[in-house]
Amino acid sequence: MPGLSIINIHKYFAKIRALAGISFNVQTSEIVAVLGPSGCGKSTLLNIIAGLELPDQGDIEWDGKSLAGVPTHQRGFGLMFQDFALFPHKDVFENVAFGLRMTNLPLEDIRVRVKEVLELVGLPGFEARDVNTLSGGEAQRVALARSLSPHPRLLMLDEPLGSLDRSLRERLVFDLRDILNHSQQTAIYVTHDQEEAFALADRVVLMNAGHVEQIGSPQDIYHRPASVFAARFLGLNNLLAGKICNLHGEPFISTSIGEIPLTLDMIEHSALAKQDISKLDGKDIMVLLRPDAVQINQNSNCQVKGRVLETTFRGSTCQVAIQVNHVPLRFDFPSSEELPHKGEIICITFTPSRAIQLFL
Ligand code: ADP
Numbered sequence: 422m423p424g425l426s427i428i429n430i431h432k433y434f435a436k437i438r439a440l441a442g443i444s445f446n447v448q449t450s451e452i453v454a455v456l457g458p459s460g461c462g463k464s465t466l467l468n469i470i471a472g473l474e475l476p477d478q479g480d481i482e483w484d485g486k487s488l489a490g491v492p493t494h495q496r497g498f499g500l501m502f503q504d505f506a507l508f509p510h511k512d513v514f515e516n517v518a519f520g521l522r523m524t525n526l527p528l529e530d531i532r533v534r535v536k537e538v539l540e541l542v543g544l545p546g547f548e549a550r551d552v553n554t555l556s557g558g559e560a561q562r563v564a565l566a567r568s569l570s571p572h573p574r575l576l577m578l579d580e581p582l583g584s585l586d587r588s589l590r591e592r593l594v595f596d597l598r599d600i601l602n603h604s605q606q607t608a609i610y611v612t613h614d615q616e617e618a619f620a621l622a623d624r625v626v627l628m629n630a631g632h633v634e635q636i637g638s639p640q641d642i643y644h645r646p647a648s649v650f651a652a653r654f655l656g657l658n659n660l661l662a663g664k665i666c667n668l669h670g671e672p673f674i675s676t677s678i679g680e681i682p683l684t685l686d687m688i689e690h691s692a693l694a695k696q697d698i699s700k701l702d703g704k705d706i707m708v709l710l711r712p713d714a715v716q717i718n719q720n721s722n723c724q725v726k727g728r729v730l731e732t733t734f735r736g737s738t739c740q741v742a743i744q745v746n747h748v749p750l751r752f753d754f755p756s757s758e759e760l761p762h763k764g765e766i767i768c769i770t771f772t773p774s775r776a777i778q779l780f781l
Pocket residue numbers: 434437438439457458459460461462463464465466
């Protein structure tokens with residue numbers, strides 16, 4: 422289904438390259454999260470989509486039609502920022518009705534829409550409340566209702582939960598997803614928080630230094646990060662330098678923690694698949710050992726042996742740091758398992774095709 426198309430957007434601020442050729446689509450009713458570290462260009466991209474900033478190159482289209490020259494207020498897009506200040510001297514009704522008043526809608530229709538949208542955000546009957554008496558979560562919902570009330574064809578949310586405490590944020594992210602899905606709202610959600618992006622979005626666009634690093638479903642991105650940057654950004658830090666060896670015999674990857682058998686599906690599921698396989702012998706690569714795909718296994722053939730540096734309880738999982746040949750690695754185990762103690766020497770085993778990912 423058509424919707425928003427972002428086509429090869431470039432943007433410089435003097436000598437700073439903020440965006441270096443961004444392209445992706447947002448289909449109607451889809452929620453796309455734009456995820457990336459601070460400074461990677463997320464807000465600049467939103468401002469360009471909104472028409473608040475001009476690109477140096479590239480185009481923004483809606484349903485295949487260019488929006489070049491269409492001013493912000495005629496794009497039919499809504500914006501909700503982190504510092505979404507409500508109008509302090511207006512009650513909830515007037516805050517939510519704000520965008521509708523601009524459209525010359527009859528007052529009765531405005532009342533119906535405000536009531537509807539307050540019910541949608543879980544604040545029925547809040548019309549007469551003074552906004553200064555609202556809790557942080559309620560104020561957030563009023564701001565969302567205000568953005569949704571004029572039926573924007575695209576809603577853009579820029580770190581909308583960033584200023585709230587963690588538990589409220591976790592709760593609101595699920596509510597927000599339900600509200601957006603229920604109203605079939607097409608949305609772009611900008612965040613640096615992968616958990617928020619994963620919980621909320623149908624698809625995630627991972628950005629790095631002004632370009633798109635990877636686009637995929639939350640599951641794709643988490644299970645198949647496309648690059649070392651993506652892996653690190655997702656907190657997958659067991660990254661080792663490796664070399665492909667003995668390709669024409671029994672191939673393996675030589676790493677600082679030992680030799681890891683190399684199978685064809687490991688190559689096929691990585692960027693190495695695009696290379697000429699016959700030329701991979703001796704190639705330097707990066708190896709990710711996924712933290713959640715190994716077992717502690719004292720009795721079987723030991724693949725990797727290491728000394729436990731520390732264990733950190735994290736609720737449902739426990740993180741165990743292990744020193745292997747002077748390399749610190751971290752693994753997650755269910756905290757219901759019996760866990761090793763600091764100083765203990767343990768064996769870990771893994772299925773390479775599940776636990777290992779390769780990057781160029
Ligand atoms: P993010 O939203 O991902 O934190 P931004 O889009 O705000 O990233 O910024 C991208 C880059 O562009 C950064 O290097 C930032 O310093 C720069 N930048 C953003 N806006 C301006 C501006 N108005 N003038 C100069 N540099 C800017």
